[in-house]
Amino acid sequence: MSLKRNNETHANKVYNFLKKKKKPLSAYEILKELASEGISAPTTIYRALNKLVSNGLIHKIESLNAWTVCCGNHENKVPIFEICKTCGNVTEHLDINIANSIKSLSEKTGFLADNPIFEIHGQCNNCI
Amino acid sequence: MSLKRNNETHANKVYNFLKKKKKPLSAYEILKELASEGISAPTTIYRALNKLVSNGLIHKIESLNAWTVCCGNHENKVPIFEICKTCGNVTEHLDINIANSIKSLSEKTGFLADNPIFEIHGQCNNCI
DNA sequence: AAATGCAATGTTATAACATAACAAAAATCC
DNA sequence: GGATTTTTGTTATGTTATAACATTGCATTT
Ligand SMILES: [Zn+2]
Ligand SMILES: [Zn+2]
Ligand SMILES: [Zn+2]
Ligand SMILES: [Zn+2]
Numbered sequence: 001m002s003l004k005r006n007n008e009t010h011a012n013k014v015y016n017f018l019k020k021k022k023k024p025l026s027a028y029e030i031l032k033e034l035a036s037e038g039i040s041a042p043t044t045i046y047r048a049l050n051k052l053v054s055n056g057l058i059h060k061i062e063s064l065n066a067w068t069v070c071c072g073n074h075e076n077k078v079p080i081f082e083i084c085k086t087c088g089n090v091t092e093h094l095d096i097n098i099a100n101s102i103k104s105l106s107e108k109t110g111f112l113a114d115n116p117i118f119e120i121h122g123q124c125n126n127c128i
Numbered sequence: 129m130s131l132k133r134n135n136e137t138h139a140n141k142v143y144n145f146l147k148k149k150k151k152p153l154s155a156y157e158i159l160k161e162l163a164s165e166g167i168s169a170p171t172t173i174y175r176a177l178n179k180l181v182s183n184g185l186i187h188k189i190e191s192l193n194a195w196t197v198c199c200g201n202h203e204n205k206v207p208i209f210e211i212c213k214t215c216g217n218v219t220e221h222l223d224i225n226i227a228n229s230i231k232s233l234s235e236k237t238g239f240l241a242d243n244p245i246f247e248i249h250g251q252c253n254n255c256i
Numbered sequence: 257a258a259a260t261g262c263a264a265t266g267t268t269a270t271a272a273c274a275t276a277a278c279a280a281a282a283a284t285c286c
Numbered sequence: 287g288g289a290t291t292t293t294t295g296t297t298a299t300g301t302t303a304t305a306a307c308a309t310t311g312c313a314t315t316t
Contacts, residue, residue, distance in 0.1 A: 010294085028272070041296065046274065063190040063245050065273060065302095082239045095233055101225040102248065109221065110253035111210045117191050119245040120230065125238035138265085155302070169267065174303065193273095193302060 013037055014048040015057055015069065024066035024090050061090065063119045068092070078102065080118040086127035138176040141165055143185055143197065152194035152218050189218065191247045196220075206230065208246040214255035 013034055018025060031045045039045060049067055052058040056074070060067050061081060068090060070079070077094035084090070102113055141162055146153060155173045167173060177195055180186040186197050189209060196218060198207070205222035212218070226246065234241055 026273075042274070043276090043297095044295075047294080062247070080233070082233075082237060082241075084239075085242070091237070093233060093237065095229065097229040097232060098226065101223065101229045104225060105208070105210075105221060105223055109210060109219070110256075111212075111219075111248070112251045112256050113210075113248045114213070114250035115248070117245065117247040117249070119190070120239070120241045120243075121245070122242035123240045128238075128240055169265095170303070171267080171305090172265070175265080 010039055010044055010048040011051045013039065014045065015052055018058060018067060018069045023088070024061050024064055024068040026064075026066050030067070059092070061119060062117055063121065064090075078116050078118065081120065082124065083119055083121045084124035084127055085121055086123050089124050089126075091124075138167055138172055139179045141167065142173065142176040143180055146186060146195060146197050151216070152189050152192055152196040154192075154194050158195070187220070189247060190245050191249065192218075206244050206246065209248065210252065211247060211249045212252035212255055213249055214251050217252050217254075219252075 014030055017030060017034060027042060027045045027049060030049075031039065031042060034045070039048075049058065049060070052067075053060060056070060058067050058069050059079060059081075061083070064083065071092040071094070074094055076099060077096055078099040080093050080095050080098055082091050082093065098118065102116055105111070106113055142158055145158060145162060155170060155177060158177075159167065159170060159173045162173070167176075177186065177188070180195075181188060184198060184202070186195055187207060187209075188195050189211070192211065199220040199222070202222055204227065205224055206227040208221050208223050208226055210219050210221065230241055230244060233239070
């Protein structure tokens with residue numbers, strides 16, 4: 001296979017695919033669907049995913065081993081995910097209260113927060 | 129191998145081992161160490177771990193794929209883990225502010241929280 | 257006591273998630 | 287153009303977790 005590049009990077013492809021799907025997907029789900037577009041191995045997907053995380057364009061949902069597009073600019077807010085165990089819907093929220101709570105915990109413990117992972121499992125509005 | 133039972137269950141063995149180690153361990157790390165005590169397969173470890181989680185005796189740290197003993201009774205508080213990326217130390221805190229923040233987020237979004245996963249990566253007091 | 261039912265455990269295999277190691281190609285710099 | 291660095295491809299392997307089914311121990315019924 002040729003390595004010739006068109007102007008769409010692997011990261012672009014992965015990002016656009018995640019955006020289109022509107023829900024968290026595993027690396028291997030992405031791989032399966034993008035195989036037709038010249039992405040042939042897990043490594044390629046993981047490199048693209050890590051790049052997108054570094055650029056703040058996507059997040060990894062640790063408790064799902066899945067990846068999803070970021071909803072927008074965070075500024076000083078902390079992203080927090082609500083994950084419905086019934087319908088599978090995942091929503092990102094940017095919450096200032098929780099950011100403040102972390103800050104006050106930090107002051108108590110002397111811990112310098114860097115990458116907070118907040119994933120709340122439960123049931124969404126529609127599924128209760 | 130005989131299935132004859134002594135009075136120590138697998139769950140007991142796993143719990144005591146985690147307690148002794150004082151840090152999160154992966155299922156396979158536990159398996160390796162407990163192989164000498166008659167635990168021979170991943171399934172056995174995972175069954176014990178899941179039982180201990182159900183009973184509230186241990187937690188899974190999702191972002192580490194590792195398991196650790198609970199620090200005590202939670203009551204209505206939410207467990208939140210500070211994970212030092214330098215020394216690897218993991219500490220559990222029971223924080224009422226964060227519990228309240230979740231509650232107020234729930235009120236806004238109509239989401240019924242069930243199992244909140246809060247894991248903060250960063251640097252501890254000693255490592256800054 | 258023998259048969260039955262059932263929960264816990266053992267066993268084997270495999271699925272699902274992620275990275276290491278190195279080769280080849282492309283981009284960059286002189 | 288040739289050397290160097292960075293990115294990408296490729297193959298293999300490591301790591302985490304579960305599925306599927308057999309066996310054992312023990313309580314209950316016959
Ligand atoms: Zn985001
Ligand atoms: Zn739902
Ligand atoms: Zn706890
Ligand atoms: Zn530290």
